[in-house]
Amino acid sequence: MSDFPPAASGFMVDATTTALILAARVATGVRAEWRGCDPTTHRRIYYANHVSHGDFVLLWSVLPPALRRVTRPVAAADYWRATRMRRYISEEVFRAVLIERNRTEETPDPITLMADALSGGASLILFPEGTRNTGDERLLPFKSGIYRLAEKRPEIECVPVWIDNLNRVLPKGEIVPVPLLCTVTFGAPVKLGEGEEKQAFLERARAALLATAPTNGETQKDG
Amino acid sequence: MAEPNLLILAAGVFAILAVASLIGFILKRTISWQKPHAVIDNLNARIKAWWVLVALMLLAFLFGKAGVVLLFAFASFTALREFMTLTPTRRGDHYALAASFFIFLPAQYALVLADQYGIYSVLIPVYAFLALPIIAAFRAETTRYMERVAQVQWALMICVFCLSHVPAILNLDIPGFEGGNLLLIAFLIIVVQASDVLQYVCGKLFGRRKLAPNLSPSKTWEGLIGGVGLATLLGTGLWWLTPFTPLVALAMAALIAIMGFFGGLVMSAIKRDRGVKDWGQMIEGHGGVLDRIDSLVFAAPIFFHLTRFFFSVS
Numbered sequence: 001m002s003d004f005p006p007a008a009s010g011f012m013v014d015a016t017t018t019a020l021i022l023a024a025r026v027a028t029g030v031r032a033e034w035r036g037c038d039p040t041t042h043r044r045i046y047y048a049n050h051v052s053h054g055d056f057v058l059l060w061s062v063l064p065p066a067l068r069r070v071t072r073p074v075a076a077a078d079y080w081r082a083t084r085m086r087r088y089i090s091e092e093v094f095r096a097v098l099i100e101r102n103r104t105e106e107t108p109d110p111i112t113l114m115a116d117a118l119s120g121g122a123s124l125i126l127f128p129e130g131t132r133n134t135g136d137e138r139l140l141p142f143k144s145g146i147y148r149l150a151e152k153r154p155e156i157e158c159v160p161v162w163i164d165n166l167n168r169v170l171p172k173g174e175i176v177p178v179p180l181l182c183t184v185t186f187g188a189p190v191k192l193g194e195g196e197e198k199q200a201f202l203e204r205a206r207a208a209l210l211a212t213a214p215t216n217g218e219t220q221k222d223g
Numbered sequence: 224m225a226e227p228n229l230l231i232l233a234a235g236v237f238a239i240l241a242v243a244s245l246i247g248f249i250l251k252r253t254i255s256w257q258k259p260h261a262v263i264d265n266l267n268a269r270i271k272a273w274w275v276l277v278a279l280m281l282l283a284f285l286f287g288k289a290g291v292v293l294l295f296a297f298a299s300f301t302a303l304r305e306f307m308t309l310t311p312t313r314r315g316d317h318y319a320l321a322a323s324f325f326i327f328l329p330a331q332y333a334l335v336l337a338d339q340y341g342i343y344s345v346l347i348p349v350y351a352f353l354a355l356p357i358i359a360a361f362r363a364e365t366t367r368y369m370e371r372v373a374q375v376q377w378a379l380m381i382c383v384f385c386l387s388h389v390p391a392i393l394n395l396d397i398p399g400f401e402g403g404n405l406l407l408i409a410f411l412i413i414v415v416q417a418s419d420v421l422q423y424v425c426g427k428l429f430g431r432r433k434l435a436p437n438l439s440p441s442k443t444w445e446g447l448i449g450g451v452g453l454a455t456l457l458g459t460g461l462w463w464l465t466p467f468t469p470l471v472a473l474a475m476a477a478l479i480a481i482m483g484f485f486g487g488l489v490m491s492a493i494k495r496d497r498g499v500k501d502w503g504q505m506i507e508g509h510g511g512v513l514d515r516i517d518s519l520v521f522a523a524p525i526f527f528h529l530t531r532f533f534f535s536v537s
Binding site for chain 2: 007026029031071165168171174178179215
């Protein structure tokens, strides 16, 4: 998994990609807003708020095709390897960097996997809250992973991405989605400062993500 | 009788759009060629969007009643989506929202298509009005309960119920005007939208005195009087499309132009409260679908019911 897989190809993969993007767009009318940076193919770490399993599909679907081809989500191996269908989607369509949540001696270090993927030329999508946020708090405290990754690759910019409204489209535990409009807002990038402490960086990155959230027509977050 | 008049009308509207596009081009050329200019660029984006909107309307007209019902059902869906996106609902509203989108909206338009006035005129004001709070009560979430239920009901009234009165015009049975109801829809839409456009133009050209700076900073007395006045003249001139005499056409045009103005004002108040300028981004230059149809939403039910009361036998 460490070297960058070739760009998705083949009829099945293309068809699945198109179907997923179309489904995401129809269900959520999703729109990208590049507020703090431009959609360039620079290697980047896109880090986003996490409220639903659909988060990275939505983020991925609003990226321009050239960016999408080089951007890989970081996802949980136990979930995405559980069935053949999930394995196909995560490995062939999204070319996800799958990491083990329950680590043992044999499992590879997730930070190394992510750093290797960056070295292979990919951009990453990750959710530093570590788990889906289903509570009342707008954004959970960040896990240390993003800091450890930035420590290994300090030259790469981290772009905060706020995914708005998806938790209202399909709240946890609901079956029928409601077709509300979602936006994906890209904020101003942050980089690890020289000698910056872990806690300081995590808090700065979290503040940057909160600052990216649209303030207009704010909808209440609830559980 | 309907077909040739509709063709004349379409030709007229396209001619006006062509003139508008030409004016937009000349303005761009003389004032800000190859430079961005907020007002002129927005004007040109609006004109371009109008071409698409008019083409869509005509396409729907070609398919007759089913086409018009489908077009407005889609407009309702998009408007409701924009409205609910900017409404602070809670988890406990999920079923009520799903019912609005997937039961009440399709049912309303199916009943309009099936010409069931007895049900479509009460489906949302009576059945949804009672069903939505029941559905919300099942979720046992009491935070802002009354407010939330009222908001969902209001959204359905505005985005679905009121707007469905445009295609419902096709159900009116006016003696001596058989087969001409599409023209009546054209009359309503042309007068209301022309009033919007002329208010914008008059406001930009002569606007001095702000009318309601707290609600909508761009609305001026000059724009209102010029726009509604000219739209009323236009409507009077189009009396031959309708079963009305010129005098009745004048009164109707004035009434729907004024209702349209108030529709824009009311919807502006909601946008202000939510802290947004537009309902959405779907129509380039105009904002969302709801920004374009807010005036129609307020004018259509009144136009429908007055015409029904005074002219229709069904």
